[in-house]
Amino acid sequence: MSNNKEWHLANVWESVADAMPDEAAVTLGDRTISWREYDERAARLAKVLIDGGLKPGAKVAIYSYNSIEYLEAQYAAFKARLVPINVNYRYLEGELAHVFNNSDSEAIVFQASFAPRIAAIRDQLESAKLFVEIDDGSGEHLDGALRYEEAIADVEPMERIERSGDDIYMLYTGGTTGLPKGVMYDHRTFTTALIGKAMMLRELPFPETPDGLGPVIKGLAAAGFRPKSLPSCPLMHGTGMWVGVTIPHSLGGHIVLEDNRSFDPDGLLQLIQDSKAREIVIVGDVFAKPMIKALHAAKGRSEPYDLSNLMMINSSGVMFSAEAKQGLLEFADVTIFDSMGSTEGSMGTSISNRETIGGSQTGKFQLSPTTKIFTEDGREVEPGSGEVGLICNGGMVPIGYYKDEKKSAETFKTINGVRYSVPGDFATLEADGTITLLGRGSGCINSGGEKIFPEEVEEAIKSHDQIVDCLVVGVPDDRFGECVTAVFSTDGGGEIADADMKSHVRSKLADYKAPRHYVKVDRVPRADNGKADYKTAKSLALTQLGLD
Template identity: 60%
Template sequence: MSWHMADIWENIAQAIPDKPAIVEGSKRYSWAEYEQRAAKLAQLFTDHGLEPGAKIAIYAYNCAEYMEAQFAAFKARICPVNVNYRYLEAELTHVINNSDSEALVYHAQFAPRVAAIRGQLQHVRLFLEIDDGSGEHLEGAVDFESALQAASPMPIIPRSNDDLYMLYTGGTTGMPKGVMYDHKTFASALFTKGFEMREMELPQGADGFGPLAQALHAAGANGRSIPACPIMHGTGMWIGAMIPHALGSCVVLFNNKHFDPEALWSLTEREKVTDITIVGDVFAKPMLAALDNSKAAGKPYDLSSLQLMGSSGVMWSAEVKKGLLDHIEMTIIDSMGSTEGSMGASVTTRENTAIDKTASFEMAETTKILTEEGEEVKAGSGEIGMICNGGMVPLGYYKDEAKSAATFKTFHGVRYSIPGDFATVEADGTVTLLGRGSVCINSGGEKIFPEEVEEALKTHDSIYDCLVVGVPDDRFGEKVTAVLSLAEGHGLDETVLYDHVRGKLADYKTPRAFLVVEDVPRAANGKPGYKDAKNIALKMLDPVTA
């Protein structure tokens, strides 16, 4: 019985060929058109020598071409690799080379950055360029649309449930690493979660998805989903695109280069969207402010079509959820999870907001809160344990056996994913998330490894020593903050330091505050004192409340 993503989407395309599948501005593709465009791209990849098991990197903003390239990869039994569009040369090179990608699909505006690293790319044989109106072009690159139109559709081929699917994540792993799944484990587990949230029964294999999609459309229960967050991340792709697609829903692509809540609400109103996927307060707070402003101006949006809003990965405060529900009667699903697996969720409606509290989740049946010895934490005990997901467990990290062994462990005969989150279990069985056991910073849904930022800072002559920590921030969850000591004879120039780090790392990793201390806290053996550094930062930034 197939659980291959390509088989599932092909089955849906055969069942509802004329129904909408993808919308991006003026681009509107039915399921039949979506499938045929992907089939042509799959043949293009094959014509360039990519064989089953190969990898392709996708380096683009939210767009129809991103979805098509991913579908095409699945069709040809190739593994798509997500690339964070915020990455600069070093990070970009690492992901493309580490993943062994043989093709790069990218927006033309990134051509200068690709050109800068072209000579370092070890395996790439095809540069497939998406025309975005920027006027940029990489010499020798193949135009996406022209090549697609010239190709013949690839015939449907037999596939294996064991084919590899991979999503790259920063997480607690330092440099980005590929989290590996086989198609059966990934698709069956992901769609089980999505269907359960909608109180629907999951089909038993790929052949059941088409008839279900057909029945939903016949009943007028078809959905339209906007992944408002980047589809290069698991939250946007998995919750905002893949789960809706499994229901035969249309995915409406939102221009996410610069988040504009007014544009999002206008698109929701215009396209009669039923589902929106965001990343916690970093999206929800400006979205709520836009609703408040439109209501105060006497021009409220018509959001009567909206039924569900989902989020995963960062804090989504109860107060903001309640504010959104004051404007919209819908269901809010706040998932607790990571690229390494889903762990639990909280469901909020107008009727149950009183019982909802920030960072409180009901565990999935397969999730346990365990001690380091693998014993369950007792409900109401106040004991802190590791969040261990025993359901959607990856195969491991691509080409990193040591990190795989540290993250994916077996206790009492059950294999768990343990990405580093710690929590307590309340007396009622709900889980209160405490945060990462490591020093990983989560800012606006992006995960930042402090040592990488510290090393970039230390290459500047004015820095003697430094530690980087995350401090609470109302909008982004955490603000990247550098606690540093200066080299003799140097003063602090925040603009210079900001530009220095920004030239080496993605913007979201660059500190937003630089705090000078006489001595950066470290133990006698030189190990960093992150806890002390964070306390120092809190006192210096807000001495009244610290």
């Protein structure tokens, strides 16, 4: 049996299972499993993977919607010192084959409804030798695949083993790096950074080893503060998994899952009420604005949702406007944690509640202690100087991108003897030590020699009462090289004249940043995790403007 001395997620969760075996671990619909069941089922699946020939360090792709089996498969991989690979369930055959092959996945745990898609690319898979199929009621089946429940019933649970904090944890991301790439951390760095920050915010003592977690989480539960987390975004992305599962699980928490195939604000609000969730994870304005609309509608029909148990709303990775935060705080007396960062690392946090929201500004964050702003030539930006620099995150810095030394060297840099993650986000450093996020350099629009960051313009446009969502892109222009173009959607009310939009933006930003073109669409293109799909937005703009 492992003595849980190393900081490793498997060791952490085994300590939780030992400390509170009969408490709920995961719920989906009317099914709940305890920590004892969770630990045993994961150990059985770990044995299936080992019996299938996988050795420590081998990769296990998880291709599933939000499900209990998704979390069991991840836990099983950790137990056997394997590396779980998150797979975007929206990918088509070519993208799937890339992720499976690029990650060297030797096993694929998948929901049966995806069997036809795997069958279509099976002859292209270079490393996959074990397929484990989760029955999802679809009636689909992949020839030769093990059936999940039958497979774990036929083996004894894997014995606990010694593990190393140097074992690799990896999350695939496609948000900022072109083709999907695996961002690698070691378990020690990843686990202590995430859990350490969560415990610090709760003023809990951080133990020297995972063995010491038991008394801490028992005390948290006894005080009535055991986490009950509802990640409303996909587990296949870092926001849902890290904030919605990894942190609360490591504090002994209970995870409440929902069917996440499409976002239903009323369904989410009903689940928050019924489950008595204490914290939820959403994706900025993309989730918040429809939730606010649903809350007003429910209040209008005298059927308000009961959010009295909710204590925390988390969001990460996308813009979360001050107006949307204020709208949620009208209905829920909570603390809102808005984290700025990406799969490559967290950079800063904005914390809001009913007392502080009046002074909140969109895109303004308190820097993490290990984060600095440097100019592109390596000078540290002075607070209040107005100089624009790159956000450089220290502390929880990835090892690199899997099998991509070039991109790793470009993103993870040593400056003045300190290693930083530099994914390309620009910001200014204010006199009070906060930062104002401007946007990612790769999306910067050059119009007449002026650099314009799309995110800054998007937030100005989204502050209009009738705008639901917006992305800003550059399109070709004979005079200026590029001109700023807004691709936006409305709340379905009356039409908004371009002149009114321009006037609204110009009241908030310099004139040269105001879009020259406004392209209305039914739905602004975004991935399931809320990340902007600028490529599709630009294509829509070019088509509507007759420039394609």
